[in-house]
Amino acid sequence: MPEVLVLIDHVDGVPRRSSLELLTLARSLGEPVAVFLGNGYSQARDVLAEYGAIRIYRDDRAEYERYAVVPKVDALTQVAGAVHPAAVLIASTAEGKEIAGRLSARNEWGLLTDALDVRIAEGRVEATQSVLAGNFTVVSTVSTDVSVITVKAGAAEAAPAPAQPAEQEIEMEFTPYATATRILDRTERESSGRPDLTDAKIIVSGGRGTGGDFSPVEALADALGAGVGASRAAVDAGWYPHSHQVGQTGKTVSPRLYVACGISGAIQHRAGMQTSKTIVAINTDKDAPIFDLADFGVVGDLFSVLPGVTERVRARRSAG
Ligand SMILES: Cc1cc2nc3c(=O)[nH]c(=O)nc-3n(C[C@H](O)[C@H](O)[C@H](O)COP(=O)(O)OP(=O)(O)OC[C@H]3O[C@@H](n4cnc5c(N)ncnc54)[C@H](O)[C@@H]3O)c2cc1C
Numbered sequence: 001m002p003e004v005l006v007l008i009d010h011v012d013g014v015p016r017r018s019s020l021e022l023l024t025l026a027r028s029l030g031e032p033v034a035v036f037l038g039n040g041y042s043q044a045r046d047v048l049a050e051y052g053a054i055r056i057y058r059d060d061r062a063e064y065e066r067y068a069v070v071p072k073v074d075a076l077t078q079v080a081g082a083v084h085p086a087a088v089l090i091a092s093t094a095e096g097k098e099i100a101g102r103l104s105a106r107n108e109w110g111l112l113t114d115a116l117d118v119r120i121a122e123g124r125v126e127a128t129q130s131v132l133a134g135n136f137t138v139v140s141t142v143s144t145d146v147s148v149i150t151v152k153a154g155a156a157e158a159a160p161a162p163a164q165p166a167e168q169e170i171e172m173e174f175t176p177y178a179t180a181t182r183i184l185d186r187t188e189r190e191s192s193g194r195p196d197l198t199d200a201k202i203i204v205s206g207g208r209g210t211g212g213d214f215s216p217v218e219a220l221a222d223a224l225g226a227g228v229g230a231s232r233a234a235v236d237a238g239w240y241p242h243s244h245q246v247g248q249t250g251k252t253v254s255p256r257l258y259v260a261c262g263i264s265g266a267i268q269h270r271a272g273m274q275t276s277k278t279i280v281a282i283n284t285d286k287d288a289p290i291f292d293l294a295d296f297g298v299v300g301d302l303f304s305v306l307p308g309v310t311e312r313v314r315a316r317r318s319a320g
Pocket of ligand 1: 263268303
């Protein structure tokens, strides 16, 4: 069985759900080998074992926190040199894609980004991607021995498969480039208590149709345990932070359920959400393009529709 490297994306040792999805996907390709860089390994170890890592390479040197991206590329290059993996799987975040691009360029390995699915076919690793603003779905493979693949959150359902991983320290010298870009400051984002968009299984998003009042959107999100997204129109108006923007110039998401409230469905918004498994749209305009995409649609005012839906969800939840 080929080995498959998974770079673990974590916050102080708590692996993000996307990393557990990657470990699950890696098990379908071969033997998952986790690479854990930075602080908090003692918290992460049991979770990585629970999700099937057969081996964990780790390194807690301060460079991973102090310098941007390149130390992680150095570490992955070193581990891949020892393991000869069939693929390196990395979460499709802004940082993940930069690491993947550099790893691919440095080692001359083929790169596939924003994969919706990854599988082995005829001995090669294949990825499904949604391309050209989501208008086409393609299956791609690389012509090099190692594939570097960034995978969108939600591509697989994270499923435990307990293993007893061997643990190994990464021993290497950083390249001179590792310390080229120093991180001078970090500002912690205020937590809303809601799941991050890239981790959320359900997202409720609001657009210009909210008129700036996101309270019904947030109420439904809280009833569903969902994350809150926003269209660019809502973000540009200063109604919601850019970190919540979904679309071509925001985040690409693939949750199980995406609820678009007062969003017209412009192509740039669709590019970030149309691979969601189920899409529900609420819009006063029956001809809004979002309805072409939606699995379920409600033609109506979000301020009348959402409170009723939220009540029903709460009632169903409290009834168990
Ligand atoms: C280069 C570029 C990049 C872009 N990147 C992004 C991106 O990343 N993400 C993104 O979202 N956009 C992006 N855009 C902008 C995009 O083209 C649209 O302008 C934007 O998505 C529109 O946002 P919206 O749907 O909220 O607003 P609108 O298009 O104005 O739609 C508002 C909708 O709300 C409905 N509505 C109004 N009142 C109510 C109500 N009370 N109840 C229910 N429905 C109501 C209306 O019928 C309408 O359909 C980008 C544009 C460009 C040029």
